[in-house]
Amino acid sequence: MGSGRWYLVGAGTAYDGDVLVVGGGIVGLSTAYAITRAAPGTCVTVLEKEAAPARHQTGRNSGVIHSGIYYRPGSLKARYAVRGAAEMVKFCAEYDIPHEVTGKLIVATGRDELPRLHALVQRGRENGIPVQELSGAQIAEYEPEVRGLAAIHVRTTGICDYGAVARQLAEASGAEIRYGAEVVQVDRRAGLGVAVRTARGDVVRARVLVNCAGLHCDRIARLTGDEPEVRIVPFRGEYYELARTELVRGLVYPVPDPAFPFLGVHLTRGIDGGVHVGPNAVPALAREGYGWGVVRPGEVARTLAWPGAWRMGRQHWRYGLGELRRSVSKRAFVAAVRRMLPAVQEEDLVRAGAGVRAQAVLRDGGLVDDFLIREGERAVHVLNAPSPAATASLPIGREVARRALAVLESA
Known part of the structure; x- marks a missing residue:
């Protein structure tokens, strides 16, 4: 997957701008926003294949502003989530974007979870x-209908409308945003910049690609000629809405299994007042596979051609079977919810939309557990930025911008 014989950059090339950002989700738009603030006058163009921003991971989550309690101390996730949560609240307040600092409970319902709950207390501190x-x-002082052996309250967790955040970032960045611009080909020649061709046949040239x-993201990296050494394996997260919203006041989470990057089925009162229940985590049969009926055989084949996908499956098949069971059986999903919320009934859950997590998987089957940013010639690649990337998007954007401007300066 390279540019082959397609050459659109060469000596004397006229550039359309300085930095070309591929992707109009919250990370791409935060990057554009950070670049124009750090280096006023830098010409930034954002290419987004959809008709509007935030159509995928950014706009299909539960809207939680994560505190950073789950993440390994010193990791990018921990540092950027803690910093990003405070910055996201400030950003929302500045631009009148709906948000609220609600706090949340993490609840242990079994004795085997108590050591992990205590470990989270230490990690949080x-x-x-x-x-x-x-x-x-x-x-019961926080959640009268929730039951557990013990819990921790994390008061810095909140909720917001990340779609509105993305739209504001797009406006405030001053970047040129081109919608309906799917990148299908990249030409990068040594010392001569980068050009991309979109599905509509447009060509955009810049000095640096982000x-x-x-x-x-792995596909775009390979189009530039860089080998990312990971592949995105998509996991669909399925949600229900809680009909009896009075059962839950705020945010209630189970104690996560540290072996996996998923937080388990949780209860989230969103900024609209509705209560989201979920998500689970099941393999998606397309990168944008928001239902079992969305199947793209070519994408499935390419996923299965990556040795890490098979090795991951062998390592985690028991966990995966449980997630699949909750996907196909509403009764099993309800049983998982009842561990924390025993009053819930099957009829209380109404099927809602789904999201897809872009999980980077290593060749050995390991799940990349931190944000992953790598550089190539005249390029910066964000290769793993699932949750809590929305929370951490402002610090991530500054870091990517810093790298992009360094590449631009050296170009």
Whole structure:
């Protein structure tokens, strides 16, 4: 997957701009926003294949502003989530975007979860996050219908409308945003910049390319001629809406399994007042496979051609079977919810939309557990930025912008 014999950049090339960002999700738009603030006058163009921003991971999540409690101290996720949560609240307040700092509960429902809950308390404190430990009886002070053996309250967690954040970033960046611009070919020649061709036949030339393509980031990296050494394996997260919204006041999470990057089925009162229940995590049969009926055989074949996909499956097949069961059986999904919310009934859950997580998988089957940003010649690639990337989008954008401007300066 390279540019082959297609040459659109050469000596004397007239550039359309300085930096070309591929991807109009929240990370790509945060990057454009950061570049124009750090280096006023820099000409930035954003190519987004959809008709509007935030159509995929950014606009298809539960809208949580994560505190950073889950992430390994010192990791990019921990540092950027803690910093990003405070910055996201400030950004929303500045631009009158709906948001609220609600706090959340992480609830242990089994004795085997208590050591992991205590480990989260320690991790939260190492990450500088205010954490309050609760007994089982104290849970009712925050959530009268929730039951558990113990819990922790994390007060810096919040909610917002990330679609509105993305739209504001697009406007405030001053960048040129081109919608309906799917990148199908890239030409990068040594010392001569980068040109891309879109599905409509347009050609855009720039000095530096920034790849924030989310579900397609590994493909874009390979189009530039860089080998990302990971592949995106898409996982669909399916949601229900809670009909009896009075059962939940705020945000309620189970204790996650540290072996996986998924947080488990949780309860989230969104900024619109509705309560989201989910998500699970099942393999998607397309990178944008928001339902079992969306199947793209070529994408499935390319996923299965990556050795890491098979090795990941062998390592985690028991966990995967449980997730699949909750996907096909509403009763099994309800049973998972009842561990924390025993009052919920099957008829209380109404099927809602789904999202797809762009999970980077290594050749050995390992799941990349931190944000991953790599550089190539005249290119910067964001290769793993699933949750909490929306929370951390402002710090991520500054880091990607810093790298892109350094490449631009040296070009």
